[in-house]
Amino acid sequence: MLAILFRAYCLSVQFIVRFVGRSVSYLVPLLAFVVAFEVFSRYVLNRPTIWAYDLSLFIFAYIAALGGAFAQQKQAHINVDILYLKVSARTRRLFNLLTYALAIYFMLVLIDISVDKLLEALKYNYRRQSEWAPHMHHFWIMMISAGGLMAAQLLAQWLEDIYALISGRELFAERESNNDEY
Amino acid sequence: MLTAVLLVCLLVAFAFGAPVGLGLGGIAMAVGYLTWGEGIFNIIPSTIDSTYFSFILLAIPLYIYMGQLLTRSGIGDAMFNASQLIIGRVRGSLAISVIGVCSMIGAMVGIIGAGIMTSGSIALKPMLERGYDRRLALGVIMAGGGLGILIPPSVPMIMFASATQNSVGRMFIAALVPAAISIVCLALYVIISCRLNPERAPLGTGDEMKMTPKQKVLTLRDGLFSVLLIFAVLGSIISGIATPTESGAIGVIGAIILAILFKRFKLSMFRHAGFETAILISVAMWIIFGATLFSNFHLLMGVQDMVASFTQDLGLPPLGVIIMMQLIMILLGFIIDEFIIVLMCAPLFTPIAVSLGYDPIWFGILMILNIEIAVQTPPYGFALFYLKGIAPPGVTMSDIYRSVLPFIGIKLAVLILCMLVPELVLWLPNKIMG
Amino acid sequence: AEFNWRFANLYSRGTAFGEVYQGMADNIEKMSGGRIAVKMMYADEGVSTNGIFGAVKSGLITMGAPFQPMHAGEMPAGIVEVGLPGGTADVGELMDLFYEKGFGDILDEAYASYGIQNLEPYIQPPVYIITKKPINSIEDFKGLKIRAPGAYGKFLRNLGASPVNLTWGEIYTALSTGVIDGSIGSNLIDHRDGNHVEVAKYMYRLPLAGAQVLPVIVNQKAWDQLPEDLQAVVRAATAVHAQDQLTKSRAWEAQAVSDMQAKGMEWSPEPSAADREAWKTAGAGLWDEYSKEGPFSARLIDVLKQDAN
């Protein structure tokens, strides 16, 4: 019963994280075009924009923060694997329980502070300091989502590990391949 | 004391295989909570401001994307195919072309992360495909990519000049001879190492040798256009069309145009490049965010005062003081990034060096050479993680560590050479600027 | 010490301005008989310069000397406080504005609404524009690409220039290659420190804003914890600091000008009467615009308008 719940949780998190991760990747060409447009507008039209600077930073931040959970799903985040690769699979799971817990804690702190900043941004109508002065509230909503997705993804992997440690069985009979292509 | 606690926690978390960025951020926030209290969490917004809203760091996604487009469209390969066609009979020639390409990338970007990740995107695959020794290939990328801050324009050099009121132009010119020495030494190492261990670099007996004359002409044409793209990007900086950060976007547009011209543009290729770039950006930025949080916490607790008091009154001879400063900067490279090292150490150390009778520009170049080493010294250096991010699956951290060691040796030799023979640094700027 | 404070400023270690702030920190320690210890956080040491306002608000940093244009999006009234482009350079007039005509009280109220205690403000030298080509008449600004954020950008657009957003680390390279034709610096000393004269040598004579008024702020909770005698000590130290800034920054500004002149800086020719008039008009239009940014901005600008009549 618990296994079914765990599985349902893991699969839905994986689905959402993958969906968000793939979606933000479409922002990459947009980022390049925004910066290129600023160069074009300034150099050719002699009319620098007031929005390209902040917009490119926002797009950059959205890709970088929201893509984090998907990178975690694909095990793309860097770790120092010197000892990690030498220990048994069981020990490795134990290590994961500790390090993922630390990372989840970090994400909860990030979410907590981002909620504060969101409320502050709404209360004081915070904007960027530039002439264009775009709003900041959406950025904090994005950070809360990015932290939430990352925490949810880490928790899914944590559950897989603890299930395997306690029951001695894999949560997923055939562990979902992390290399599913695009 | 706190530094010791933080470093022990860090080593344990790394040994247990924690994701680097999340581990660093988690430790800073956990140790911070225990020593400072809940208030330390407020360090997060300011850290977000200096990482996610840094226009300088925007070079990272733009250049990675350019690199990914060049690789996936096959244009990057074309450059190396052409070079192999010409100098393929020399052992290690591919690695030497890679050093050449890295130097050109170094001239485009002004920060380390963008240098390494772009060079890796473009040049790692061709070397591995031709059967180059993995460690040689990784080391060449690391050493070449690090040139980004030594070859002008360079953001850390601008920061040094400003913090110490020296001429940026002089710094840029002073860096040229050390940069040239570095490039030559790297190439010499590759040639000698391949002579001694021929299996590290298979000779160019690949497809290039069996080509028909028409294929050869096409290969050369494609290679020429790819090199032209790099010159176009450089040209956009030099002619004042774009800033070094923005020039990455020019490179992206150029890569797309080239791919269309060569009929290699496919929507799926375009999508995959964006997808791969997004993951690399996330990986790099979560590391930068976590690591900046870690170093900001450290700075708030006053690590800078420790450094300041440590350097004073050691009673060392002048050159001893300089060497001590170099050691401190290499150690700082363990915990903080290239910009903060400059911000902290330039104003602390330069007046001392000047009072000992040394030239500030010379000292600044030593600092830049030092940072190049500091950020890629195992076990913990930003550049190592960037390289792992770009490396194919299966490359372990020990591969990375071992691959960089000889190149760190070379860079250390260049640093020591410039330390002992200041003329190498000062001759050119004195000649040109008087 | 009884109270352990952290004080963040905008300048790096070893800079002249950094020393002045350090002087204030030392003064607080000395005048409080060691009951308040102040640890100095120089530029970007733990808190980014863009984050000082938020860090004081949240209490991460007890005390801060922020540059308000960096926080225009958080506290719009700070832009009026620092001085909208075209504002006066007369220190006496500014003092009058702050202490007699109500500017100071409105700002105290504005900062209080963020949970921040506003202390004695201080004056720093004005903002100038450096350009690659001489500006012979105000017409020459037309079409020039000048790095100028926020209100300064709006002012220059009124003169027909094209304001460009650039990060500080790229100004030198951008001037040298010609991405931009000119740049503002937060004062003349900044232009010298950024080595801008190496790549652009003409300084325009009219300052963008006459003088800049900058605040010293303290987290409200930390302030309320101080007994009254210590509050008085901190206030006294900030008053000494304000005087220090006024005398020293003038000397340094003069020093910066002569340093830059030694490296080839030249002043653009003296502007004509018509040019001065156009300059004034470009600034006047900003008042109404900034008045809309919030209730405190509106009140501050009302004071300015009354003062002008």
Ligand code: NA
């Ligand atoms: Na460079």
Ligand code: NA
């Ligand atoms: Na290091």
